[in-house]
Amino acid sequence: MIVDDLKRSPLFAGLGDAQLLELAAIARPVEFEADAGIFLQGEPAGAFFVLVRGGVKIFKTLRDGRTATLRHVRPGETFGESVLFNDHYPASADTMDDSSLLRFAVDEFRRLLTAEPEVGLALIATMARLMVMLNSRIEELLLPVPARLARYVLDLRDKQCAVAASGKACAGCRLPTSKRELAARLGTVPETLSRTLDRFKRAKVIALRSDTIEVLDIPALERIAQR
Amino acid sequence: MIVDDLKRSPLFAGLGDAQLLELAAIARPVEFEADAGIFLQGEPAGAFFVLVRGGVKIFKTLRDGRTATLRHVRPGETFGESVLFNDHYPASADTMDDSSLLRFAVDEFRRLLTAEPEVGLALIATMARLMVMLNSRIEELLLPVPARLARYVLDLRDKQCAVAASGKACAGCRLPTSKRELAARLGTVPETLSRTLDRFKRAKVIALRSDTIEVLDIPALERIAQR
DNA sequence: CGGCTCCTTGAGGTTAATCAATCCTGGTGG
DNA sequence: CCACCAGGATTGATTAACCTCAAGGAGCCG
Numbered sequence: 001m002i003v004d005d006l007k008r009s010p011l012f013a014g015l016g017d018a019q020l021l022e023l024a025a026i027a028r029p030v031e032f033e034a035d036a037g038i039f040l041q042g043e044p045a046g047a048f049f050v051l052v053r054g055g056v057k058i059f060k061t062l063r064d065g066r067t068a069t070l071r072h073v074r075p076g077e078t079f080g081e082s083v084l085f086n087d088h089y090p091a092s093a094d095t096m097d098d099s100s101l102l103r104f105a106v107d108e109f110r111r112l113l114t115a116e117p118e119v120g121l122a123l124i125a126t127m128a129r130l131m132v133m134l135n136s137r138i139e140e141l142l143l144p145v146p147a148r149l150a151r152y153v154l155d156l157r158d159k160q161c162a163v164a165a166s167g168k169a170c171a172g173c174r175l176p177t178s179k180r181e182l183a184a185r186l187g188t189v190p191e192t193l194s195r196t197l198d199r200f201k202r203a204k205v206i207a208l209r210s211d212t213i214e215v216l217d218i219p220a221l222e223r224i225a226q227r
Numbered sequence: 228m229i230v231d232d233l234k235r236s237p238l239f240a241g242l243g244d245a246q247l248l249e250l251a252a253i254a255r256p257v258e259f260e261a262d263a264g265i266f267l268q269g270e271p272a273g274a275f276f277v278l279v280r281g282g283v284k285i286f287k288t289l290r291d292g293r294t295a296t297l298r299h300v301r302p303g304e305t306f307g308e309s310v311l312f313n314d315h316y317p318a319s320a321d322t323m324d325d326s327s328l329l330r331f332a333v334d335e336f337r338r339l340l341t342a343e344p345e346v347g348l349a350l351i352a353t354m355a356r357l358m359v360m361l362n363s364r365i366e367e368l369l370l371p372v373p374a375r376l377a378r379y380v381l382d383l384r385d386k387q388c389a390v391a392a393s394g395k396a397c398a399g400c401r402l403p404t405s406k407r408e409l410a411a412r413l414g415t416v417p418e419t420l421s422r423t424l425d426r427f428k429r430a431k432v433i434a435l436r437s438d439t440i441e442v443l444d445i446p447a448l449e450r451i452a453q454r
Numbered sequence: 455c456g457g458c459t460c461c462t463t464g465a466g467g468t469t470a471a472t473c474a475a476t477c478c479t480g481g482t483g484g
Numbered sequence: 485c486c487a488c489c490a491g492g493a494t495t496g497a498t499t500a501a502c503c504t505c506a507a508g509g510a511g512c513c514g
Contacts, residue, residue, distance in 0.1 A: 032437040081355045085355060114344045131357060132313060138297060141368040142368070164247065
């Protein structure tokens with residue numbers, strides 16, 4: 001279902017069902033094999049994409065033919081958004097694995113937004129939220145690893161407690177990803193994550209059994225989160 | 228003339244005269260001296276701004292007093308747009324030079340936005356651009372300092388060459404900020420920046436005299452920029 | 455000249471990445 | 485039921501990056 005794919009993308013998550021349906025109406029599912037070209041640097045800009053499944057790399061071709069990879073796109077992320085404000089693609093995109101995409105033609109997208117200001121407003125709102133998130137992500141990366149981890153854990157606890165009955169002491173949270181993934185998300189490597197978790201455990205700040213984490217000392221975590 | 232100032236801003240360029248007049252009606256011109264605070268991280272969000280003249284930096288204050296510069300705003304650009312859908316400013320803004328701004332109160336702007344979808348479209352485009360920028364900034368922070376510096380220099384060169392007659396060998400670029408500021412923008416400290424510049428000089432990758440930088444070996448810089 | 459501020463240089467320490475080895479743990483087949 | 489594997493997770497030792505602290509320049513204006 002296209003709507004479900006859209007919901008999985010941070011850009012569109014948080015939009016109402018009606019708006020998602022309108023977006024889905026102009027989204028064209030496209031399939032690519034591995035190592036296929038999606039668009040080329042310099043090409044007139046026609047569309048932007050949501051990656052549903054697979055992997056895509058964004059790269060520039062240098063004058064001498066060598067390529068410089070700018071970014072790896074993971075499922076759920078969008079790419080080519082710059083066509084909204086550029087006439088030509090500033091870089092090229094190739095698939096790395098067999099991939100499913102959603103294609104949004106720029107002109108149709110534009111038409112939808114003028115016809116349905118509500119969609120535009122909702123989109124602006126999510127973009128604003130995303131920007132705040134990106135902002136704090138930048139801030140975090142300047143902090144040492146323990147602070148980043150502490151923030152992540154506090155955040156996780158906040159979110160999972162909000163779901164559970166409020167007021168009740170939220171015993172354990174589940175780590176939603178493998179530790180390898182978590183390390184990548186924190187901008188570090190599994191080894192460092194493992195050691196840092198261990199330090200937290202030995203300091204009795206958290207308890208950890210397999211992938212269930214329990215916060216024991218919130219003030220301490222908050223102190224660590226501040227640098 | 229306020230309308231002329233608005234036209235110079237990418238956010239509003241391309242809007243019709245009628246819309247520009249409506250925007251001008253709710254824009255309040257404001258003047259600031261150098262090193263003045265415009266808004267503070269966490270402050271209740273009241274307005275966003277267009278920089279007409281001067282310079283502004285957007286930064287986060289860490290608990291220990293260190294600051295992380297997220298972005299330098301140049302004349303014509305907008306900042307604080309995220310307050311349109313947030314209650315509080317996610318970062319602080321200070322002037323770097325004497326500056327002229329246009330101030331847009333959030334509630335008035337919101338009202339205009341529902342009445343004029345075109346304005347929303349333009350806003351989405353700028354926000355998309357900002358998000359692309361923030362994304363690459365995050366990516367950069369995971370790279371070592373020399374790579375970040377190399378990217379910055381290449382970027383600077385691209386921009387300044389675009390302005391000069393194209394095709395002509397762009398000899399020297401001017402660093403637009405003090406090295407202290409540049410270090411903050413790269414997420415490092417002046418000492419490390421100084422040493423890294425020195426390494427580049429000794430490797431004959433760049434030449435540097437006071438604040439004029441000359442790129443000598445583009446392939447080498449591009450190699451460094453890749454990690 | 456003195457007093458600035460900004461930049462550079464040096465030495466030392468800390469953080470975290472890297473490399474390599476070991477340990478779980480769940481799944482598989484005998 | 486158990487031996488055995490494969491992947492992820494941990495642990496240890498080493499190395500490199502870069503921040504910190506401290507001490508000089510270099511330019512600039514009174």
